[in-house]
Amino acid sequence: MQSMENTGKDMRIRIVKNGPYRVSGNVPLTEKIIMPIGNHYVFKEGRVLPQSENYLLCRCGRSKNAPFCDGAHAKSGFTGIETASMLSYEDRAEFLTGPEIDLLDDDRCAFARFCDREQGNAWELTDQSDQPGYREEAIIAASECPAGRLVAVDKAGNRIEPEHAPSIAVIQDPERGVSAGIFVKGYIPIESSSGEAYEARNRVALCRCGRSGKTPFCDATHILVKFLDK
Numbered sequence: 001m002q003s004m005e006n007t008g009k010d011m012r013i014r015i016v017k018n019g020p021y022r023v024s025g026n027v028p029l030t031e032k033i034i035m036p037i038g039n040h041y042v043f044k045e046g047r048v049l050p051q052s053e054n055y056l057l058c059r060c061g062r063s064k065n066a067p068f069c070d071g072a073h074a075k076s077g078f079t080g081i082e083t084a085s086m087l088s089y090e091d092r093a094e095f096l097t098g099p100e101i102d103l104l105d106d107d108r109c110a111f112a113r114f115c116d117r118e119q120g121n122a123w124e125l126t127d128q129s130d131q132p133g134y135r136e137e138a139i140i141a142a143s144e145c146p147a148g149r150l151v152a153v154d155k156a157g158n159r160i161e162p163e164h165a166p167s168i169a170v171i172q173d174p175e176r177g178v179s180a181g182i183f184v185k186g187y188i189p190i191e192s193s194s195g196e197a198y199e200a201r202n203r204v205a206l207c208r209c210g211r212s213g214k215t216p217f218c219d220a221t222h223i224l225v226k227f228l229d230k
């Protein structure tokens, strides 16, 4: 349930040219830690972060006060040119069919690994969704993808989306020894530095290492460059 003062209607993320993410509208901010349990993953709560109406989140990966911007982007000459497609998810995603459930996949992977379940990953579970319990597991594997890469689609063509209130989480990934991206939930509008709007989505992952090839979205480069925010 959202509180009265937190209805999401004024929430916004604006990308500052060659600079941070400017977040406005009292968007709740948390830190979450990716934890393995058996063959799947869960989130554990991380540090308690200060809450405010407006704040700047580091996009360049060089702040000494992460996850917040401390001005290091200007001193380091960060360019942060946005390279991601502005096309909608529907236009970018591939449609994969299974016997009892289908899957949309736009290949924008933040390497959160929530597509892994005990019996297999989202693609394997979709392929074998006529096995007992696999359809439900395929839906969980797709729905828990925080990057929104995967969306389960039922045989009537309905997309299955979890209910998320608007929020932002900065991610730590100790299993890989890195800090990961910024997970944005609940259709918060994201505006490019040119003023153009990206498609508002229920789940999306933004880059905060400054090195993604699909800026502003996370493409898991933080693992390759061993990004650590502290």
Ligand code: FES
Pocket: 019, 020, 021, 057, 058, 059, 060, 061, 062, 063, 068, 069, 070, 071, 072, 073, 074
């Ligand atoms: S974007 Fe400002 S310090 Fe990184």
